[in-house]
Amino acid sequence: MSALILETREDVGAALRMRLAGFVHSLRNSGFKVGLAETRDALTLMRSQLSARPGLLKGAFRSLFCGRLSDWQRFDELFDAYWLEKGLKTGVKVSGTSQKKGMKTIRELVDAQGSRQETIAGDVERQPGEEDEDSNESPSGRREGASIAENLGQVDFRNIHDPDAIEKAHDLAERLARSMRVRLTRRDRQKRKGPRLDLRKTIRHSISHGGTPIELIRKGPRQRQLRLVVLLDASGSMNNYTGVFTRFVHGILDNFREAEAFLFHTRLVHVSSALSERDAGRALDRMGLMAQGVGGGTKIGEALADFNRSHAARVIHSRTCVMILSDGYDTGTPDQLGAEMATLRRRCKRIVWLNPLIGWEGYAPTAGGMQAALPHVDLFAPAHNLDSLAALEPYLAKL
Amino acid sequence: MSKNKQQLAKALAATGYVADEGLATALILTDMLSRPLLLEGEAGVGKTEVAKALAKLEETNLIRLQCYEGLDRSDAIYEWNYQRQLLAIKAREGSGENADKVEEAVFSEKYLLERPLLAAIRQENPPVLLIDEVDRADEEFEAFLLEILSDYQVSIPELGTVEATSIPRVVLTSNGTRELSDALRRRCLYHYVDYPSPDREARILLARVEGLDAALALQIAELMGKLRKEDLAKVPGVAETIDWAAALLGLGAKNLHESRELVFDSLVCVLKTREDQSRVSREVADRLLGKVA
Structure with a gap:
């Protein structure tokens, strides 16, 4: 097979070049990673004998343009739609900015917490003059002595109601994620001797x-730093916390070298790619598009089963910590949740379950699902405010 | 020589590899565009075999680099032979040569140990370079792999740049234990190797297991297809099917329906975890066998 002869058929005309460019463009819109070199090679293919039959060319283009299984699976559909003009039924646009009406997005959930206006936490320019006033308004704010950061640290997320304060909470979460990383990498350097x-x-x-x-x-x-896999519960019962947790997760993805995020309610969605967007506002937008149905019921067991089946092998290795952010209220059966937790337990190093309800007075984990899951959890900790998140840091650094 | 898809598939089959639809095209393209081929798929679907068959077909060397976590330049590209270097330095101690001369002598070709990636680009005949389970290596490795795969040259600080004498045919395989970078994926042609259809699996069995009868091969392949649809923790691959067929043949099975006992007993070739063994009970095995013609 040495040096296959490129039997040049007629050179590709300008019209066909345009069509090819259009095809590449539509692939990019569908989330394919296609560079200029690929387009050039595609042109080579069109000039070769492969273009004699569309079937042959399809196979060749598929090998060239696909980079992963998900590309591979929908390539035929895209190819047929473009070249053979067969209707494309399912929407494949991933990075769209348009948004369906009536769909509840994460962004809206975040906004819903800020009662004043629709400013998005990440985009707000902070005004120094307002700062004190805002934090003093928060219900359990202390006026004397304590610094603003500490003040915010004591407030239950449910009670933070203005965008500015939300932003501060977000910043703290982001800083926290960053400090976890610093701690871990410093350890790395000392061990080099x-x-x-x-x-x-x-x-x-x-x-x-x-x-x-x-x-x-x-x-x-x-x-090496541990890998953090976050499973975030975005069901209705978690509404009050989802926004802040999302920002916390965004901070984690931004700052950990290896981190993956999933979001679940009645089903599981892999949101790492959306949240890897640096700008928080855009990240939340993209995540919102991916995670339709946020704020509904919870099926933790099923979501975990899905995770174990389709994602665990890829995202979990021996140095992985799985962090579940959920209140443990499950509409599925506790048995399933217990079984899936056991499976997960066998795969990963540590499971951390952060439950915002622990912050409430008189809370005991009596819900059936929570009871079933607890035996498999290494750390069951509150995450109702930033202090509790900060308290996690030494534990994570120890892993 | 110019080969079309069918010819190549036939030539591969002669080496004992039954290629699936599209793989032959992908292999032709690797040659045409000089790009590496990335094969993804579950464990045991025969990704590594592709490279072996290709090397056999081309009658060239197969250079294999098995990736693992922590794989670095000194294991993958080159390494200096330190023991000999130390000896050489000691031997020259009294000769009064200046340090520059010694350095030049010690960091020369003579003291260089080739590792797979360097060896692959310094062959006379273009070899097949198999980079196995690239997902097990870490991102750092991926970065210098990219450099080699795009320029086919290696820079050794002490020696200078080593250009490729021949461009190897590169096959990368991945099980998906880690997500590969987009840059690497974009650089490569991609082919997803799926579990074979019963028909193809039967042909694989016939090519690999000597003395197997075509009817039995088809029965085994069909039963395997049904078994893979069960909810198993470790789905058996093609290698397992081959083992199993060889075992059944060795135990003297002629027809699966007539030797149910044998089938159940020999499932150990296929089911590799305790959960799976308890899940496929006698009843389940019988039910699956019932669906096979």
């Missing part, structure tokens, strides 16, 4: 001493 000699470097340094290895350079096992 390892037990073994790094011969390569030692010899390199020995040359200037005429071959006598005076400076010994050592190496040791590299430390």
Whole structure:
């Protein structure tokens, strides 16, 4: 098969080039990662004998343009729709900015917390003069002595009602995520003084001493940061917390080198790609588009089953911590939840369950689902305010 | 020589690999566009075999790099032979040569150990380079892999840039234990290897298991197809089917319906976890067998 002869049929005309450009464009719109080099190669293919039959060309284009299984699965549909003009039934646009009416998005949920206006937390320019006033308005705010940060730290998320304060809560969550990372990487550096000699470097340094290895350079096992997989409950009962948690998760994805986020209500949605957008407002928008049906019921068991079946093998490795943010109110059966938790337990290193209800006075985890899940949880902690989130830090650093 | 899809598929089949629809096209393209081919699919669907068959077909070397976490330049590209270097330095100690000369001598071709990636681009005949389970390696490795796959050259600080004498045919495989970067995916041609259809699996069995009868092969392949649809923790791959067929043949099975006992007993070849073994009870095995013609 050495050097397959490119039998040049007639050169590709301008009209066909335009059609190809259009096809590539439509692929990009559908979320395919296609660069200029691919387009050029596609042109080569069109000039070759492969273009004799559309079936052949389809197969060749599929190999060229697809990069992952999800691309692979919908390529035929896109190809047929474009070249053979067969109707495309399902919408495939991923990165659209338009939004269906009546669909409740995360962004709206966040906005719903801010009663004043529709400013989005991430986009607000903070005005220094307003700061004090705002935080003093928050119900349990302390006027004397304490700093603003601490003040906010004490407030239950449910009680934060103005966009500015929400922004501060978000910032704190983001900072917290960042400080977790710092702690972990610093540990990494100290461990570098390892037990073994790094011969390569030692010899390199020995040359200037005429071959006598005076400076010994050592190496040791590299430390890697743990991977954090977050499963966020976005059901109706969590409405009060979803916005803040979302920002917290956004902060985590932004700052951890390895992190994945999923959102669940009655089904499970993988939202990492949406939340990896740096701008928080846009990230929430994109996530909202992906996660339709937010604010409905919860089926934790089913969502976990879906996670175990389709995602766990890929996102979980031996240094993974799974963090579930949920109140544990489940409409599924506790048995299923228990079984799925057990499966998850076997795969990952640690499971952390953060439950906002622990912050309430007199709360005990009596809900059936929560009872079933508890035996498999390493850390069951409150996450009703920022202090409780901050308290997690040493635990995560220890993993 | 120019080959079309059918010819290539036939040539592959002669080496014992029964290619699926589209794989032959993808292999032709790797040649035409000089791009690496990324094969994804569940464990045990025969991704690695593709590279082996290709090497056999081309009668060229197969250079294999098995990836694992922590794989670095010194394991994948090149390494200096430190023991010999130290000896050489010691031997020259009294000769009064200046340090620059010693350095030049010590960091020369003679003391260089080739690792798979460097070896692959320095062959006379273009070899098949198999980068197996690339998802097990970490992102750092992916980054320098990209560099090699796009320029086919390696820069060694002490020695200079080593250009490729021949461009290898590269096959990467991935099980999806980690998401690969978009850059790597974009660079490669992509083919998803699925579990084979019963018909193709039967043909694979016939190619791989000697003395197997076509009717039995088809029965085994069909039963396997049904078994994969069960909710199993570890879905058996093609390698398992081949083992199983060989086992059944060795145990003297002629027709699966007539030797139900054997079928159930030999399921150990296929079911590899305790949960799966308890899930496929005698009744389940009988039910599945009932659906097979």
